Amino acid sequence: MAESAVAFLLKQLSTFLLTRSTHLGGGLEREMQFIRDELASMRAFLRDAELKEDDVFELKEWVGQVREVAYDTQDVLDEFIMRFARNRPDGFYGRVHNFYSSIKNIRAHNRISSKIESLKCRVKDISERHNRYRSDYGFSERGSYSADVEDVIYHFRGNALLIDEAELVGIEEPKRELISQILDESSNLKVVSVVGMGGMGKTTLVKRVYEDASVKRQFQLHAWLTISQTFHMKPVLKDLIQQLYHEMKEPVPQQVESMDGDKLKAFVKDFLKARRYIIVLDDLWKLESWEAIRYVFLETNCSSRIMVTTRITETASGCCTKSNDYVHKMQFLSGEESWTLFCSKTFADDCCPPHLEDVSRGILHKCKGLPLAIASIGGVLASKDKSKVDEWEMILQSLGGELEGIGKLERVKKILLLSYNDLPWFLKSSLLYMSIFPEDWNISVRFLIQRWIAEGFILQRKGMTMVEVANGYLNELINRSLIQVAELNSDGSIKYCNIHDILREIILTKAREQNLVMLATSGDFTKLPENIKRIAVHEFIENHHEYKLFKHLRSLSIFGYRNPLNESSLSKLLSGRPKLLNVLNLRGAKLKSIPKEVFKLFHLKFLNLRDTGIEIISQSIGNLQNLEYLNLVNTHVMELPIGILKLRKLRELLVYHKGDYSTNFAVRGFKAPRGIGRLLSLEVLDTIDADNDETVREIGKLIQLREFSITKLRREDGKELCSSLGKLTNLCKLFVDSIKEDEILDLQYPISPTPRALQVLRLSGRLEKVPQWLSSLQGLTLVNLRGCGLREDPLESLQDLPNLVEIIFNKAYEGEELCFKAGGFQKLKKLDLARLQQLKWVRVEMDALPCLRCLFIGDCKQMNELPWGIQNLNNLQRLAFYNMGNELVTKLEDKGSKEYQKVAKVAEIRIANWRDGKWDEHIM
Structure with a gap:
């Protein structure tokens, strides 16, 4: 993290010196250049130093000093910008204001000068120790991983290979699947990759496959190569040659020792070309390592096999590029499998005493099916007194502390930290930041990305928006098995993600050590250091303590409230003037107005007031010149003041209220001030x-x-809207609602150019017919028509859209029949038909809807039979009927009927009716 802090600062310093040097003056400019150059010279050393800091106290202290001086330098830069970069009034009042401000500015300039001089002295002292430590601890400037870390991991990996198969849980099914892939009839060289988070048992599983008798006897030669993070070709190839000759009981040719890399490759390639072999590449981190070694494995007809284990999804798929290759994604253990493994590791007779079951299951819940964590925690608990429940409760409450100890749980930490240490510097902060979210929290990807941007973790890239770059960060963390996908949108994008509880405990500790994030228990801020950067509160309680002056605070987030946070509490919280605050998340607070202290936060970029009681936004909102994200969803705000137009950096403005979804007009918007078009960054x-x-x-x-x-x-x-839409060439999502149910949405006017990027379209209101331009939206993935009352079948306009995956028709059509024509809707996966009161028949012609997985039909009471051709929807997995007529329901419930036989192969069929104020639902 020190490397991340320095790297971010260096970028900020370079920009600052280019744009602000004239305001600094020559002397201060030289001081800042000195700080920049010294920190830049230390940066390469920091990566190695951070890897060893847990083992060397002097390095830990030094790394901490580098980090803090980087943080403090950033604070000084931001203080300078706040003081000298504000927009000043024009005209006579502006001149008067500037006159009175000049005296304050002189004092401010002198104060900042003094701070910069102090920073320079600190940097000089740190730099001297940097030069000494570099020689004392034998570091190079390459940022290579330490030998100590490698030794530890080899030791743990060796332990994984020695586990008795009788101790393994949940391995039989994946083992059978992998063996079937290894022993299939393919005569070509085949690669089988196994990918998953650290600690999931990849090595153990592959070892069991590799050593299985049915596999052993099918191959002439066998070799197991541990690749790891520091891949070097020559040692790997020499190890391979040694294993192969040892298996043949022959001495290794003497000339091998003196061969360079190219000759070793040629030697191995020639040796393997006519033999049938199975070779395991265990713990492969980088695709470049595979590309370097893959050419020694010839494409022959000997049915040879390569097995790869990796934590990186991209690496796994990059090794498996041929049609017969196979990628196996490791799954977490089920609840039953987890309990079995836990009991086998914890209790001598594999049986949990009744008085320990609740606490044991609580501990197991935190492991979330991760085999390494379950086995390690079970080993710790095995030595605990089974009669003292309080000791077990202590483990449950302080699992994070246990991970910091010495012993079995420390090994879990080291294994999982390998993935963290392998991250590029700009991803480390993004991952550690996720420790702010409560345990088991499903994290909204949209929310997370906006916070990353506001916190300054996202680097600008040419030709890309900040959101696009941030999405790239998220995808890379998922690729590295550090973040799990919790829920997808219909178009395949990620809606919610989460992080494994054990990994969360580890990064929470790391974030606290790095002064990146700290948790304030129930809102008790008194125990936090005053230099803390980010505070997260889970379940705020008004404790009436005096609040500290958190002058360095960058972020304050509150997740849940036991007591309401009102205007008085918030004013006290902000009374310390955290003038550098970037992020303020107050979702769900019981506020009726925004305290004046908020409008003094010049650096504020992210303000979330969703689900609060805010009624009015004052003109002072215009003071927040750096605000980029403003969320007023489900507040009482109905109109925004003209002051909002001063927020020229505002990128996201969310102001709506969700109402009763029994109508088509469930969303209430806001009245904008004249001139809303000035917010050009939106x-x-x-x-x-x-x-x-x-x-x-x-x-x-x-x-x-x-x-x-x-x-x-x-x-x-309508005409004016279509004209405006033609200018929005970046538009991806469009929602249009009419003013009332019987109001026509007149959208028949051409949109030029057509918004090619448009993916999601919702139209709520009456349509005389489907807009002509809709059929040309080639990128469209979701269409939602609500209350449109169309009399012509809308499917003809949609059937050829190549990327459409979801359709929702809600009171959208007044005809008796819908026909999905042959060859249409080739990618549609989800179809929802609701409140189509006149609909009697749905026809699905051959080769239509080949990918449909989910079909929901509700409140279409004229339908008395299943869609014609539904039996041909081979990929249909979920079928649901809500508030349908009795005739259709009766046919379906009779499992001997022809209607039921058409859908008998569907995995899940639901029938539900709204009775007595709730859904009466059953699954067939």
């Missing part, structure tokens, strides 16, 4: 009221919009 605008022609016309100026929602649209606004 990428997301959700939801604006179309209360006049000017508002709709102004939307066309917001050319950066990616997501846009508008409500209260009148028929006469």
